[in-house]
Amino acid sequence: MANQKIALVTGGNKGIGFEIVRGLLQAGCRVYLGAREAAKGQQAVVELSAEGDVRFLEVDLSNQATLAAAAAQLQREEGHLDILVNNAAINVPGDGSPVNADVRSVEQALQTNFLGTLAVTQAFLPLVKQAAAGRIVNVSSPLGSLTIVGQHDWALLGYSASKAALNMLTVQLAFELRDTGIKVNSAAPGYTATDLNGFEGTDTPAQGAAEAIRLALLPTEGPTGTMSSADGILPW
Numbered sequence: 197m198a199n200q201k202i203a204l205v206t207g208g209n210k211g212i213g214f215e216i217v218r219g220l221l222q223a224g225c226r227v228y229l230g231a232r233e234a235a236k237g238q239q240a241v242v243e244l245s246a247e248g249d250v251r252f253l254e255v256d257l258s259n260q261a262t263l264a265a266a267a268a269q270l271q272r273e274e275g276h277l278d279i280l281v282n283n284a285a286i287n288v289p290g291d292g293s294p295v296n297a298d299v300r301s302v303e304q305a306l307q308t309n310f311l312g313t314l315a316v317t318q319a320f321l322p323l324v325k326q327a328a329a330g331r332i333v334n335v336s337s338p339l340g341s342l343t344i345v346g347q348h349d350w351a352l353l354g355y356s357a358s359k360a361a362l363n364m365l366t367v368q369l370a371f372e373l374r375d376t377g378i379k380v381n382s383a384a385p386g387y388t389a390t391d392l393n394g395f396e397g398t399d400t401p402a403q404g405a406a407e408a409i410r411l412a413l414l415p416t417e418g419p420t421g422t423m424s425s426a427d428g429i430l431p432w
Contacts, residue, residue, distance in 0.1 A: 202274045202327075203412065206230040206255050206316055207284030209240040212335065212385055215405035216281055216412075221248035223413055225279065228270065230255030232262070232284075257284055257312025263319040276326035279412045282313045283335040285358070293351035305354030310361040317365065329377040333411045334366050336382035336423055343431040363423055363432060370421030377416075382423035383408035384430055 203220045207213040208229035217240070220227050226249040231237030237252040244250045253269065256262040270277055286308045290301030313334065324330035338344045339352060340359025350356065363382050370380040385404035407426055411418075423430045 200249075201225045201278040202228070202270075202276065203279035203281065204228040204230055204253065204255075204270070204277055204320065205281040205283055206257070206313075209233070209236045212401050212404040212408070213281075213283040214240060214244070215401045216283060216335075216408050217250060218244055218247055218402075219405055219409035220279065220281075220412060221250055223409070224248070227251070228253040230266070230284070232256035232259070255284070255316065257308055257316060260315060263315055267319045267323065270320070270323055274323075277320055277323035277330070278327040279331045279333070280317070280320050280324055281333045281335065281408055281412055282316055282362075283408065284312070284316075285309045285335065287352070287355055291352050291354040294353050297353045302354035302357065305358045306361065309355070309358035310365070313362060314365060317369070324378060325376070327378075329416065330379075331412050331414055332369065332378065332380040333408050334362050334380070334382045335408055336362050336366070336384050338384050338386075338425070338430065340382070340384070341423070341430055341432060366423065367421050367432075374420070379411075379414055379418055379420040381411045381414075381420060383411050384423055384425040386425065 203225045205213055205217045208217045209231040217227050217229050228251050229241055230253050241250050241252045253266050254262050255266050288301040288304045290298030337359045339350055339356040340363050345356055366380050366382045386399040
């Protein structure tokens with residue numbers, strides 16, 4: 197298919213990422229499912245193969261070598277990347293309030309959720325720049341909003357700080373790319389039942405994936421440099 201969009205979704209083997217892959221496949225994209233464990237990634241590809249053209253790509257946010265190799269593979273096979281969805285993230289045991297959070301747990305959350313995502317973005321941005329109208333979606337959270345967290349008793353300092361930093365990446369990258377056709381936005385799922393929260397969330401993974409899918413497929417007149425949920429634009 198000549199005009200088929202090429203997408204990469206990190207952390208695509210489970211939860212919200214799995215449903216983002218499914219949604220983009222259903223929209224007609226060819227999707228590279230990024231995962232750090234080959235067996236789990238390949239199994240997810242098997243499960244999604246009936247939905248469309250889906251391929252496994254080893255992407256480990258903590259391993260720069262996998263990012264370089266993955267970007268090189270995409271360059272060989274596709275020559276560009278229309279959609280990058282930075283979905284992979286962790287919730288670290290020991291995270292908590294500023295009073296009792298384990299500093300090493302906070303560091304680990306920032307290392308993966310922010311610095312790892314930054315590394316992915318830098319690795320694949322040259323390919324996104326080769327697309328006619330690139331889209332970068334950072335899967336954030338209402339816990340990354342300073343405004344919202346300041347009004348609630350949500351005590352996960354490391355996770356919240358990592359998502360707030362991710363939102364800063366969204367804002368700065370959107371501004372840096374403002375004169376290009378690339379749009380960069382943060383998607384904030386609702387309280388989604390995934391292994392990050394022990395499957396206690398009230399929304400399904402498909403519901404949690406919906407906003408990221410919408411932002412990945414934004415038309416030319418769509419926004420850039422925003423954070424939004426299914427309910428609309430959220431405050432920083």
